[in-house]
Amino acid sequence: MKYKSQKIALVYFAVALGLFAIQVLGGLLAGWIYVSPNFVSELLPFNIVRMLHTNSLIVWLLLGFFGAAYFLIPEESEREIHSEKIAYLQLAILVIGTLGVVVTYVFNLFEGHWLLGKEGREFIEQPKWVKAGIVVAALLFLYNVTMTVLQGKKTAITNILLLGLWGLALCFLFAFYNPENLALDKMYWWYVVHLWVEGVWELIMASILAYLMLKLTGVDREVVEKWLYVIVAAALFSGILGTGHHYYWIGTPGYWQWIGSIFSSLEIVPFFAMMAFAFVMVWKGRRDHPNKAALLWSLGCGTLAFFGAGVWGFLHTLHGVNYYSHGTQITAAHGHLAFYGAYVCLNLAIISYALPILRNRDPYNQVLNMVSFWLMSSGMVFMTFVLTFAGTIQTHLQRVMGEYFMDVQDQVALFFWMRFGAGVIVVIGALLFIYAMAVPRKEIIETGSEAPAE
Amino acid sequence: MNEQPSLLDELPGELMIWVLIISELLVFGAGLAAFLAVRLTDPIGFAEAQDHLHRTGAALNTIVLVTSGFLAAKALHWREVAQRAKARFALISAAALGVVFLIIKGMEYADKAALGIGPETNAFFTFYYLLTGFHAAHVVAGIVILLLVTWKDDPRNIETGAQFWHMVDLVWVILFPVVYLLG
Numbered sequence: 078m079k080y081k082s083q084k085i086a087l088v089y090f091a092v093a094l095g096l097f098a099i100q101v102l103g104g105l106l107a108g109w110i111y112v113s114p115n116f117v118s119e120l121l122p123f124n125i126v127r128m129l130h131t132n133s134l135i136v137w138l139l140l141g142f143f144g145a146a147y148f149l150i151p152e153e154s155e156r157e158i159h160s161e162k163i164a165y166l167q168l169a170i171l172v173i174g175t176l177g178v179v180v181t182y183v184f185n186l187f188e189g190h191w192l193l194g195k196e197g198r199e200f201i202e203q204p205k206w207v208k209a210g211i212v213v214a215a216l217l218f219l220y221n222v223t224m225t226v227l228q229g230k231k232t233a234i235t236n237i238l239l240l241g242l243w244g245l246a247l248c249f250l251f252a253f254y255n256p257e258n259l260a261l262d263k264m265y266w267w268y269v270v271h272l273w274v275e276g277v278w279e280l281i282m283a284s285i286l287a288y289l290m291l292k293l294t295g296v297d298r299e300v301v302e303k304w305l306y307v308i309v310a311a312a313l314f315s316g317i318l319g320t321g322h323h324y325y326w327i328g329t330p331g332y333w334q335w336i337g338s339i340f341s342s343l344e345i346v347p348f349f350a351m352m353a354f355a356f357v358m359v360w361k362g363r364r365d366h367p368n369k370a371a372l373l374w375s376l377g378c379g380t381l382a383f384f385g386a387g388v389w390g391f392l393h394t395l396h397g398v399n400y401y402s403h404g405t406q407i408t409a410a411h412g413h414l415a416f417y418g419a420y421v422c423l424n425l426a427i428i429s430y431a432l433p434i435l436r437n438r439d440p441y442n443q444v445l446n447m448v449s450f451w452l453m454s455s456g457m458v459f460m461t462f463v464l465t466f467a468g469t470i471q472t473h474l475q476r477v478m479g480e481y482f483m484d485v486q487d488q489v490a491l492f493f494w495m496r497f498g499a500g501v502i503v504v505i506g507a508l509l510f511i512y513a514m515a516v517p518r519k520e521i522i523e524t525g526s527e528a529p530a531e
Numbered sequence: 532m533n534e535q536p537s538l539l540d541e542l543p544g545e546l547m548i549w550v551l552i553i554s555e556l557l558v559f560g561a562g563l564a565a566f567l568a569v570r571l572t573d574p575i576g577f578a579e580a581q582d583h584l585h586r587t588g589a590a591l592n593t594i595v596l597v598t599s600g601f602l603a604a605k606a607l608h609w610r611e612v613a614q615r616a617k618a619r620f621a622l623i624s625a626a627a628l629g630v631v632f633l634i635i636k637g638m639e640y641a642d643k644a645a646l647g648i649g650p651e652t653n654a655f656f657t658f659y660y661l662l663t664g665f666h667a668a669h670v671v672a673g674i675v676i677l678l679l680v681t682w683k684d685d686p687r688n689i690e691t692g693a694q695f696w697h698m699v700d701l702v703w704v705i706l707f708p709v710v711y712l713l714g
Contacts, residue, residue, distance in 0.1 A: 310550050
């Protein structure tokens with residue numbers, strides 16, 4: 078650790094991993110409710126479990142991004158973070174907000190209250206006061222990192238990272254705008270949801286991946302930056318108008334079907350580029366970095382993001398296909414592998430890279446960590462397959478044959494059982510990851526031969 | 532790193548403008564392919580709708596845009612042989628022809644609007660407005676870029692601007708026969 082203030086990242090990562098545990102356990106519970114629908118239905122209805130599962134995912138990913146930014150910005154800008162105090166204040170606000178969200182959801186407090194009650198828009202259900210807290214935290218964060226970068230060295234990686242983080246905060250502002258008209262409500266809702274995961278988050282992903290490649294493979298910065306610019310251009314080119322693929326059936330004009338289909342088909346390009354980038358850098362790289370776990374997660378990230386976000390997204394992005402598949406388990410399959418591949422793997426990659434440094438444990442190989450990669454990834458890939466099969470059958474029975482939703486659900490029950498099994502593997506993998514990060518002290522299988530850093 | 536020069540190094544101009552050009556061609560290509568595919572489902576309706584288009588105006592616009600592209604290419608040439616004023620004049624003329632294109636195009640849109648034709652009228656006009664509308668938006672962007680490189684007239688800038696402008700040109704030259712003429 079070159080800079081003292083990088084230490085901030087440690088707390089962020091710790092909280093993120095705690096929420097990660099809650100997220101996967103919530104997922105497991107939701108998966109069980111799918112096979113045994115009345116389980117805890119009075120105590121914790123399915124919609125609340127699902128909310129906890131998705132919201133904790135988003136919050137922990139964000140905390141991971143913030144942690145990653147606090148970790149890599151000092152190294153890139155070659156100076157300490159502007160203010161450590163602000164960074165911890167920001168975290169405190171986010172933690173209080175998260176706790177508030179959990180309590181509000183679980184006990185359904187203040188239902189319907191404009192400020193304190195949950196708002197009931199998928200993913201952005203948070204009560205208004207929490208949303209306001211998120212904005213304050215985001216502003217504190219942006220002020221803090223932007224000041225650091227402005228006063229220090231500017232690199233392509235920090236520029237793109239900041240562009241992504243600023244975009245993230247700006248897009249979130251649409252969460253406050255909730256028009257009466259349901260079509261408009263959805264339209265703006267996607268400004269947050271889509272422009273995050275298929276827009277600005279991709280910039281964050283590309284820049285963190287670029288940083289990892291720079292450190293792990295020792296390829297020249299110039300080469301890394303060229304890739305980074307191409308990836309970012311492709312992501313924004315396809316992703317912004319790709320929002321149209323959510324506007325097929327919400328009441329927006331028909332031309333969105335073509336805009337959405339064409340642009341979102343190209344969304345596969347940046348993900349392919351990120352995968353190619355990761356592998357080409359490793360082949361070209363001269364450095365045999367001892368942190369094999371971080372490398373494994375980075376390559377896994379590129380690959381699984383390409384399949385989950387790119388291929389599985391393309392599967393149902395054309396409006397002619399989506400007309401039938403919309404809102405079936407195919408969406409769930411895509412959602413799981415896309416979030417896992419792109420953003421979970423990315424966060425676990427940077428955490429695998431940073432934690433040994435932050436805790437003065439490098440170099441060590443993190444064999445347990447690598448085992449957790451294979452457990453989690455194979456579990457998630459299996460889950461994606463079974464949900465895809467379930468979704469295909471569901472699409473046919475429900476949308477082509479016109480059978481009733483609940484009758485179809487009964488017929489695909491086998492897949493929900495297999496999905497639960499896959500979920501168990503993912504949870505074991507996740508808990509193993511957290512254990513591997515938190516506990517073992519020394520574990521060196523091979524030291525690797527490190528070429529001098531750039 | 533002692534690496535072999537990559538194929539990319541042989542590209543004239545900036546890498547990023549080629550990324551953009553290829554992306555644009557993919558989008559317009561996909562749009563035209565979709566247009567042709569939907570046309571197969573209703574050839575008579577498409578032919579009928581096509582008769583509402585102003586072919587002469589579009590042909591005129593083709594001449595306007597190709598001439599403008601020629602001027603942009605000449606501008607780069609003149610700038611490279613250090614005839615700055617001449618280059619600037621050519622760029623401004625190219626941009627002015629872009630405005631002429633937009634005026635003719637605008638007259639066509641106004642004419643359609645007067646007939647009560649809009650993007651929701653039928654599938655043909657959805658594509659007509661999407662494809663020509665997107666293209667017109669690129670003409671607007673191209674005009675701004677041409678003026679920018681007139682102001683900051685480094686040869687590399689002019690080259691990038693001209694590349695963008697040629698892309699706009701190329702798209703129109705493909706779009707014109709497919710949308711307006713194909714019988």
